[in-house]
Amino acid sequence: MSVDDRDMPAPPVEAATGASEIGNGPFAARQQAITTQKAIQQMTGADIWLKALQSFVSLGIADTLDDDEFRTSDDLAKVCQADPQMMNRFLHAMHAYGVMTTDERGRYGLTPLGQDLRPGTAMWAALGVITSPLWQRAGASLAATICTGRPHALNGEATPYPLVAADPGLAGMFSTFMSSRTIGLATALAARDFSGTRVADLGGGDGTLLSTILDGDQRLTGILIERTDVAARAATHFAERGLTGRVDVIADDIFADTCPPADVVIVASVLHNWDDASNLLLLSNARQALEKGGPDAELWVIETLLPEPGIHTSGIDLDLRMMTLFAGGRERTLAQYQELLTQAGLTLIGDESLPGDFTLMIAITGSD
Numbered sequence: 001m002s003v004d005d006r007d008m009p010a011p012p013v014e015a016a017t018g019a020s021e022i023g024n025g026p027f028a029a030r031q032q033a034i035t036t037q038k039a040i041q042q043m044t045g046a047d048i049w050l051k052a053l054q055s056f057v058s059l060g061i062a063d064t065l066d067d068d069e070f071r072t073s074d075d076l077a078k079v080c081q082a083d084p085q086m087m088n089r090f091l092h093a094m095h096a097y098g099v100m101t102t103d104e105r106g107r108y109g110l111t112p113l114g115q116d117l118r119p120g121t122a123m124w125a126a127l128g129v130i131t132s133p134l135w136q137r138a139g140a141s142l143a144a145t146i147c148t149g150r151p152h153a154l155n156g157e158a159t160p161y162p163l164v165a166a167d168p169g170l171a172g173m174f175s176t177f178m179s180s181r182t183i184g185l186a187t188a189l190a191a192r193d194f195s196g197t198r199v200a201d202l203g204g205g206d207g208t209l210l211s212t213i214l215d216g217d218q219r220l221t222g223i224l225i226e227r228t229d230v231a232a233r234a235a236t237h238f239a240e241r242g243l244t245g246r247v248d249v250i251a252d253d254i255f256a257d258t259c260p261p262a263d264v265v266i267v268a269s270v271l272h273n274w275d276d277a278s279n280l281l282l283l284s285n286a287r288q289a290l291e292k293g294g295p296d297a298e299l300w301v302i303e304t305l306l307p308e309p310g311i312h313t314s315g316i317d318l319d320l321r322m323m324t325l326f327a328g329g330r331e332r333t334l335a336q337y338q339e340l341l342t343q344a345g346l347t348l349i350g351d352e353s354l355p356g357d358f359t360l361m362i363a364i365t366g367s368d
Contacts, residue, residue: 049097053117054131056094062110062118070107122180128173134163138324150327158327159273165229175233179208184355185268185302186212194220195296196263200289201225202282203254203270207234210266211241222247223262225254257285261292268302269358272318275328276340283344290365299346301361302354306333314357337361 056062059080065071071079077087091108094100099114116123129135134153138145138160141152154160164171186209194213200223201210210222224234224247231251238247252258255278259265265286271279283299290297306315319331332340338348338361346363354360 050131052090052093052097053099053127055090056099056114057117057119057124057127061091061094062114065108065110065114067110067115070103070105070109072107076108120176122177125173125177125180129170129177132167132170132173134160134167134170135325139321142320142324145324151324153324154327159329160325161227175206179206181356182208182268183212185209185358188354189213189266189300189360190216194264196293197221198223198260198262198293199264199266200259200262201266201268202259202286203267204234205230207237207247207249209268210247211238211243214243214246215241220246223250223260224248225250225252225259227251227253255281255285257288259285259289261294262289263293263297264300265289265293265297266300266302268300269304271301271337271340272303272322272331273326273329275330278328279340280344283340283346287345287365297365299341299363301337301341301363302358303337303361304331304357305337305359306331334359334361 059082061076061080064076064079073088073091074084076082076091077084080087082090091100094114095102095108098111099117100108101111102108115121117127118124138151138153144152151157151160154163157163164174182205189209190213194217197219199210199213199220201207202225204210204224204226207224210224214220214222222243224231224238226234226249228251231249235244235249238244238249248260250258254270267282267286271282274282286299290299304315304318306319307313315331322329322331334351341348341361341363345365347366348361348363350362352360
């Protein structure tokens with residue numbers, strides 16, 4: 001799974017005039033008629049907006065305000081050790097961006113968006129990851145990645161995970177964000193009907209998704225397979241949730257054939273990290289676990305899908321991000337995932353939308 005810009009608020013779009021239309025681009029939904037010059041200006045302007053959010057966090061403005069508290073610009077400048085005039089201009093911009101609000105006396109307070117940028121929150125972590133040197137270097141090297149065919153910023157690594165693990169601060173923010181953004185997805189999955197009792201999560205991170213599912217149905221037991229460092233965090237998470245006796249945590253490569261029999265095997269935001277050959281190996285191993293689980297066993301694949309050509313969705317932006325961070329990683333269309341499943345001896349029997357621009361694809365063993 002990768003942190004991506006779809007989880008950050010969209011940049012503000014000014015009204016524009018002009019006869020030409022910008023198809024289904026990222027701003028089309030909010031401005032139907034827009035000149036090409038204005039569209040490019042708005043897309044390039046998103047960079048300073050990201051820098052403004054980063055500055056808002058680094059200045060510690062959200063730390064100084066309670067949810068319903070308002071303070072003057074000069075007061076905030078003093079607390080944050082900033083130039084009063086510059087702070088006033090900056091707060092004016094953050095008000096326009098929807099991060100700040102004002103009261104009848106012109107004092108500034110936090111909107112819900114601003115509150116979500118306090119240290120330790122999911123969006124604070126997302127901003128920290130996206131603006132980290134690694135992510136910024138990856139984005140800046142997109143052209144080099146396109147030319148060489150491999151992520152230029154990873155120094156020969158296939159994924160960013162070793163580089164993230166080597167930076168404790170970045171690793172902490174990455175873990176916080178991944179766990180937080182999984183909650184909505186996990187809640188939706190937990191509400192589904194589980195006909196069996198054994199649920200396996202391949203590459204399940206710190207266990208947030210699996211623990212939410214187990215909490216929702218006391219009949220269920222779980223299996224989580226992750227690399228050693230992440231498996232240790234997952235074991236701690238399950239212990240804190242009182243689930244140790246109901247979960248087997250297996251520290252192993254997710255491509256190893258180590259998944260025990262299961263009634264449901266979940267592969268969430270994993271396949272987009274890898275090339276087709278790697279995914280076929282993973283899916284074939286999952287199929288074997290399903291075959292051992294019984295005739296009603298199901299595979300649940302959860303990913304963000306690419307749209308039809310010419311249509312802009314979050315999947316388009318995420319695909320470019322994956323290009324710069326994962327060798328072989330990519331977003332795919334529903335048809336492309338169906339082809340992968342078929343090649344692995346699995347049959348897609350249904351798909352449905354989930355929170356966060358995700359799609360659940362359900363597959364069973366065998367072919368039509």
